[in-house]
Amino acid sequence: MARTTPHDRPHTDERPLYWRIATELLGELSDGTIPPGERLPGERQLAEHFGVSRETVRQALEVLRRDGLVATDRRGSHATLPGPPVENLTSLAFPVGARRAADPRAVDRATVTWETPPPEHAAALGLAPHRPTLMHRYESASADGRGLRRAVTSFSAVALAEVEQLARYRDRADGTASAQLRRAYDWMRKAGLTLHHRDAITRLPDSPSVRVTRLVHDQYERPLEVTDLVVDAQGDALVYEFTLPAAV
Incomplete structure (x- = not known):
């Protein structure tokens, strides 16, 4: 049986909210917003990012885990999509003046x-x-x-x-x-x-x-x-x- 991903489902307003969030998150994984292999933000940050509850984020991540697009270990979740190595972003930081190596307490x-x-x-x-x-x-x-x-x-x-x-x-x-x-x-x-x-x-x-x-x-x-x-x-x-x- 072919594997189903959020993009394979027909668009419908009856889709659960967590499925729509899974589709949006998959889009960000695919376009490099979150590069392949990089750890995803925590559930709380993702909830704030998408404007939903942590439970909805948890359900969305589970959808992507079932499809093999996200893996979770003791260090957190990370994207498993294939892709080229992440480029050196030294000159690409946006906006101008954004901190390169942020102090975790900042x-x-x-x-x-x-x-x-x-x-x-x-x-x-x-x-x-x-x-x-x-x-x-x-x-x-x-x-x-x-x-x-x-x-x-x-x-x-x-x-x-x-x-x-x-x-x-x-x-x-x-x-x-x-x-x-x-x-x-x-x-x-x-x-x-x-x-x-x-x-x-x-x-x-x-x-x-x-x-x-x-x-x-x-x-x-x-x-x-x-x-x-x-x-x-x-x-x-x-x-x-x-x-x-x-x-x-």
């Missing part, structure tokens, strides 16, 4: 919303006034509350039209569930986009903080995203690098 939060961006973002992305788009908010601080970083990103209509993984977030962009988009630049490359950026760095008056404004566009000069990052630069280093060809 507080990191990222969410997405569907709303009207700030006027300067709309102008940079070529969006009509009052037109909503996908926005990402990132905040990180060390365990003692120092080194605070806040980033606000707006994505363009081009990015949402051409990068499937980003477009998927529209339906759950309610500003509550966790939404880590660390692989956003990698998704853009795999969509055939060559990424270029322009960064403007300014020190905020009467403050130890600096502001970094990043505008990313593709090989056709179409804007893809704009990010405003504010960093408490006191005793903290901000290091980033960029120039990524499209994936072949």
Whole structure:
């Protein structure tokens, strides 16, 4: 008998909630949001991510386990889908300023919303006034509350039209569930986009903080995203690098 996966079932509104969550999680496993072999977030984090209960997440994971798509051991659950080795993401972290090796005691939060961006973002992305788009908010601080970083990103209509993984977030962009988009630049490359950026760095008056404004566009000069990052630069280093060809 052929093995059945969530994608093999016909789409119907009568599907149990846990089956729909299993299908969404399988999509994230397949597109590399969670790379092959990497440990999945805990049930609590997945529940927050999908906006459901831990019991629903538990049932969804069981569906994927039965199909051999997820394995669980004493260290947790991990994806077992075949795939190429995970790329070195040193230059791919999103948003600009995101911590590379997070302190396990640090507080990191990222969410997405569907709303009207700030006027300067709309102008940079070529969006009509009052037109909503996908926005990402990132905040990180060390365990003692120092080194605070806040980033606000707006994505363009081009990015949402051409990068499937980003477009998927529209339906759950309610500003509550966790939404880590660390692989956003990698998704853009795999969509055939060559990424270029322009960064403007300014020190905020009467403050130890600096502001970094990043505008990313593709090989056709179409804007893809704009990010405003504010960093408490006191005793903290901000290091980033960029120039990524499209994936072949």
